[in-house]
Amino acid sequence: MSAAQQLPDILSPEFAADPYPAYAVMREEKPLIWHEATKSYIISRYEDVERVFKDKQSQFTTDNYDWQLEPVHGKTILQLSGREHAVRRALVAPAFRGSDLQEKFLPVIERNSRELIDAFRHSGSANIVGDYATRFPVNVIADMLGLDKADHARFHGWYTAVIAFLGNLSGDPEVTAAGERTRVEFAEYMIPIIRERRDSLGDDLLSTLCAAEVDGVRMSDEDIKAFCSLLLAAGGETTDKAIASILANLLVNPDQLAAVREDRSLIPAAFAETLRYTPPVHMIMRQSATEVELTGGTVPAGATVTCLIGAANRDQQRYREPDRFDIFRDDLTTTSAFSAAADHLAFALGRHFCVGALLAKAEVEVGVNQLLDAMPDLRLADGFDPVEQGVFTRGPKALPVNFTPSAA
Ligand code: HEM
Numbered sequence: 188m189s190a191a192q193q194l195p196d197i198l199s200p201e202f203a204a205d206p207y208p209a210y211a212v213m214r215e216e217k218p219l220i221w222h223e224a225t226k227s228y229i230i231s232r233y234e235d236v237e238r239v240f241k242d243k244q245s246q247f248t249t250d251n252y253d254w255q256l257e258p259v260h261g262k263t264i265l266q267l268s269g270r271e272h273a274v275r276r277a278l279v280a281p282a283f284r285g286s287d288l289q290e291k292f293l294p295v296i297e298r299n300s301r302e303l304i305d306a307f308r309h310s311g312s313a314n315i316v317g318d319y320a321t322r323f324p325v326n327v328i329a330d331m332l333g334l335d336k337a338d339h340a341r342f343h344g345w346y347t348a349v350i351a352f353l354g355n356l357s358g359d360p361e362v363t364a365a366g367e368r369t370r371v372e373f374a375e376y377m378i379p380i381i382r383e384r385r386d387s388l389g390d391d392l393l394s395t396l397c398a399a400e401v402d403g404v405r406m407s408d409e410d411i412k413a414f415c416s417l418l419l420a421a422g423g424e425t426t427d428k429a430i431a432s433i434l435a436n437l438l439v440n441p442d443q444l445a446a447v448r449e450d451r452s453l454i455p456a457a458f459a460e461t462l463r464y465t466p467p468v469h470m471i472m473r474q475s476a477t478e479v480e481l482t483g484g485t486v487p488a489g490a491t492v493t494c495l496i497g498a499a500n501r502d503q504q505r506y507r508e509p510d511r512f513d514i515f516r517d518d519l520t521t522t523s524a525f526s527a528a529a530d531h532l533a534f535a536l537g538r539h540f541c542v543g544a545l546l547a548k549a550e551v552e553v554g555v556n557q558l559l560d561a562m563p564d565l566r567l568a569d570g571f572d573p574v575e576q577g578v579f580t581r582g583p584k585a586l587p588v589n590f591t592p593s594a595a
Contacts, residue, residue, distance in 0.1 A: 198224055198357050203578050206469070207510065210498030219483030225356050227472065227491035228481075231498035233505040233532070235481050239473055239494050240536040246479045249539060251472040251491055259352050259366040260420070261413030265539060276542055278399045279414070282331065282392050283546040291390070292331055292546070296553045299326045305595050308561045312568065315586035316431045319558070324426035324550055328418055333391030334380070341376070342419050345369050349420040354470075354579025370416075377412045392418075418543075426547045428467035428582030429458070430554050435573040435583045436461050436512045438566070443514050448559050457514045458551045459524035462500075462533035464512045469497035469581050471535055496532045497581065562590035 194212050195201040202209050213220065213231040220229040230236055239247055252266045264275045281287050303323055307313040325342050329335075334342075352366030381397060388394040396411045406414075437444040437457060447453045471494050479486045486492060501509040506518050520530050525548045527540040534541035541547070559565065567573070568587035576584040 197222065197229065197578065206497060206578070207501065210495060210501060214498055214502055217483070219481055222493065225493065227493045228486050229493045229495060230481055231495040232482055233499040233502035236494045236496065236499035236532055237536060239492060240532065242537050246475060246477050247473040248476050250474040255353055255472065259349050259370045260416040261409055263413050263417040265417065272538065274401050278396060279392065280542050282395065283543050288545060288549060293549060295330045296327055296550055299323055299330060300554050300557050304557055304561050308595060309592045311592040312587065312589050315434050315588055316583055317585065320427045320431040323430065323554060325419060325423035327550060328422045331391065332393045332415060332418070333389055342423070345373055346420040346423040349416065350424045350580055356579065373416055374412055377415055378408050381408045381411050422543050422546065424580055425467040426550055428580055429461065429547060430551055431583045431586055432465040432467065433458055433461040433551060433555060435586055436465060439573065440512055451556055453514060454552050454555050455548065456521045458548060459519055459521045459531065460512060460514045460516065462524065463519055463531040466496050466500055466533035467580055467582060468533065470495050470579055499532050561593055565590045
């Protein structure tokens with residue numbers, strides 16, 4: 188039997204346990220696969236995924252989000268194109284870069300990270316996933332929006348349900364129902380807050396959205412609610428997986444952890460390599476607007492294309508020894524890794540390139556610095572080997588660590 192015939196289905200438990208061997212076979216032998224269950228064409232080579240994301244010839248749309256996300260968020264910028272997209276994106280972009288990020292939101296990031304670390308630094312043990320990573324980024328976004336800290340646990344539940352809906356490749360009806368419940372609950376929570384905020388604008392991101400005018404027209408309550416829902420999901424789940432993954436990758440490579448501990452200016456390189464090696468989002472879909480030639484065949488107009496970021500980021504045509512985590516590799520550029528000129532695909536590329544990439548970088552830099560300061564001898568709990576979980580988004584299931592307790 189050839190390797191291609193042995194290829195596990197992307198919905199199989201075998202694939203979920205370890206997709207990387209399957210990704211290698213796809214790249215080499217089946218770069219274009221028609222996948223009946225998801226009714227989509229799967230692509231896995233770097234050059235194909237890069238081409239679809241950059242979309243220089245306007246051959247693809249993001250209409251897939253009409254069914255992948257609109258039922259839970261409402262309509263968001265992910266579905267928009269052209270001027271409408273650019274105008275909406277420009278409303279939030281300044282908060283996630285430059286002086287707003289450095290002066291206004293960096294203190295928020297530092298405080299949220301410190302509060303979580305202070306809760307376990309005296310104890311000598313922690314689970315980096317449950318005690319830190321799943322809480323830190325969502326707390327930051329909630330604070331940026333000026334939402335109540337007491338509700339942070341609910342935000343985590345909501346964004347988990349949203350991401351499960353987005354990645355519900357097998358069409359599990361319980362996941363669909365939980366996503367639809369989340370839409371109702373989030374609207375019930377958010378709409379009254381938006382109405383109040385309109386009457387007493389503050390210095391937060393929600394106030395910016397409430398005051399914003401698009402072509403002389405204020406955004407509706409429903410539009411703002413959808414934007415907030417997207418920010419919580421896009422900024423929560425992804426960065427949570429990224430922080431857990433950078434620590435897992437460093438902990439299983441103690442020489443590289445020691446190098447980062449010694450020279451903290453290596454954190455961006457370690458983060459860029461983490462995004463390549465273990466991207467938080469393993470797949471992103473697109474809809475073909477015309478018939479398109481890709482490696483391995485033709486995709487008809489109107490089809491869904493599943494772009495496997497996790498496979499493309501380990502393409503041996505693009506990276507030397509792609510299955511090795513190496514923060515010193517010279518075929519990945521750290522300086523452009525958090526911009527649309529990136530030479531990895533974890534934030535996508537082109538028009539919808541992640542608007543929160545620099546915010547994610549700031550969170551990871553602050554987080555890793557503070558964790559290493561609080562736990563100078565940080566190590567994995569005895570005998571623990573990190574295991575990843577997830578097919579659409581993916582990251583360590585748990586990350587129990589031990590360290591010498593420290594005072595705040
Ligand atoms: C390591 C962390 C992150 C990863 C891996 C990530 C990944 C991505 C990807 C792959 C896309 C493109 C989706 C597409 O093209 O269909 C995207 C878009 C987006 N991301 Fe991120 N993201 C991260 C952090 C964040 C943060 C912190 C925020 C802010 C709260 C954010 C907000 C957004 C938004 C609003 C979009 C839509 C942009 C548009 O349509 O123009 N992301 N992200």
